[in-house]
Amino acid sequence: xxxxxxxxxxxxxxxxxxxxxxxxxxxxxxxxxxxxxxxxxxxxxxxxxxxxxxxxxxxxxxxxxxxxxxxxxxxxxxxxxxxxxxxxxxxxxxxxxxxxxxxxxxxxxxxxxxxx
Amino acid sequence: xxxxxxxxxxxxxxxxxxxxxxxxxxxxxxxxxxxxxxxxxxxxxxxxxxxxxxxxxxxxxxxxxxxxxxxxxxxxxxxxxxxxxxxxxxxxxxxxxxxxxxxxxxxxxxx
Numbered sequence: 724x725x726x727x728x729x730x731x732x733x734x735x736x737x738x739x740x741x742x743x744x745x746x747x748x749x750x751x752x753x754x755x756x757x758x759x760x761x762x763x764x765x766x767x768x769x770x771x772x773x774x775x776x777x778x779x780x781x782x783x784x785x786x787x788x789x790x791x792x793x794x795x796x797x798x799x800x801x802x803x804x805x806x807x808x809x810x811x812x813x814x815x816x817x818x819x820x821x822x823x824x825x826x827x828x829x830x831x832x833x834x835x836x837x838x839x
Numbered sequence: 840x841x842x843x844x845x846x847x848x849x850x851x852x853x854x855x856x857x858x859x860x861x862x863x864x865x866x867x868x869x870x871x872x873x874x875x876x877x878x879x880x881x882x883x884x885x886x887x888x889x890x891x892x893x894x895x896x897x898x899x900x901x902x903x904x905x906x907x908x909x910x911x912x913x914x915x916x917x918x919x920x921x922x923x924x925x926x927x928x929x930x931x932x933x934x935x936x937x938x939x940x941x942x943x944x945x946x947x948x949x950x
Contacts, residue, residue, distance in 0.1 A: 725881070756937075766882070766927065766940040779937055813881060827872055827884040828929075828938065 726750040729814050729831035736804065737839050744799040744834045746814030754817045755797040756828065757789060761810040772797060804838045811835050841866045841932050845941030852948055858915040860944035862928035869933050871904055871911045876943070877924040885913075885926075918948050 727748045736742050748755060757769040771779035772791040786808075788800040797814055811833045817826035842865040852858050862871065870889045874882040886895055888904035888911060895902045901914045911930075915922055925943040932939075 725883075765942040766929075768937050768939075771937055781937075827887060828874075828882070829884070830881040832881050 725829055725831060727814060727816055727829050727831035729812075729834050731834060732832065733835045733837075735837045735839065736801070738804060738806070740804075741800070741802040743801065744812055744814075744836075746797040746799075746831055748795055748797075748814075748816040748829070748831075750816055750818070750829060752816035752818045752826075752829070753794050754826075755791060755794070756815040756817075757797065757799050758813040758815060758830075759810050760813055760833070766813070769799075801836075804836075806838050809836055809838045841930075841936075841939050843928060843930050843939045843941040845928055845944055847944055848942065849945050850947070852918050852946070854920060854948050854950045855917050858918050858922070858946055860913050860926050860928075860946075862911040862913075862930075862941050864909045864930050864932075864939075866932050867908050868930040869908075871908075871928055871930045872938065873902060873911075873913055874927045874929065874940075875924050876927065880924075882927060915946075918946070920948050920950055922946060923948050 730745045754773045759767045768781050769783045770789040775791050786803050790798040813833045814831040815828040817828050844863045872887045873885040876882045886902050891908050892906045893904040899916045903912045925945045927940050927943045929938040929940045
């Protein structure tokens with residue numbers, strides 16, 4: 724139990740489907756992140772939310788749409804994905820001070836996405 | 840942009856041998872963190888280094904932060920099969936910026 728819960732753990736979808744990944748953290752942290760991990764690339768930062776406000780969007784295609792309704796929940800909405808989007812999507816949270824980021828990341832177990 | 844490079848990409852050792860992974864940044868870092876990801880698992884935080892030349896130990900693991908704060912290393916003494924996994928370094932150029940991860944070093948250990 725990491726304190727960061729991701730659902731679903733596995734997802735298979737077609738290129739025309741719309742699905743969402745969910746992340747919930749029970750650690751009282753104020754920053755949440757989406758990372759993409761594929762066989763070819765290292766952990767790629769996708770989005771950062773600090774105090775529910777998106778503070779970074781790392782040139783992610785618009786077919787990925789994040790939503791952060793409160794500091795404990797983070798969603799990644801998926802639509803018209805491509806097969807190359809198949810990867811492990813990791814959510815993480817951290818306790819960041821308002822003036823900067825110093826805390827370590829607590830990762831969830833990830834959602835393994837396969838796009839057919 | 841900031842890049843964090845890690846070598847080697849893969850390392851296989853016999854149980855009991857030592858192992859070292861190296862991390863180099865294109866820019867000076869405010870701090871560096873190390874994570875371990877077991878096969879099929881998720882990254883787990885190991886340690887953070889902040890000061891120039893800092894050395895920290897966790898049992899058989901020794902972490903170093905270079906004097907110029909641009910490189911770091913993780914050394915494991917007398918590896919065990921439980922050390923198997925991928926070790927990532929991650930650095931921040933300055934407070935307020937996101938962590939940039941290296942590609943990781945995947946360690947395999949045979950008994």
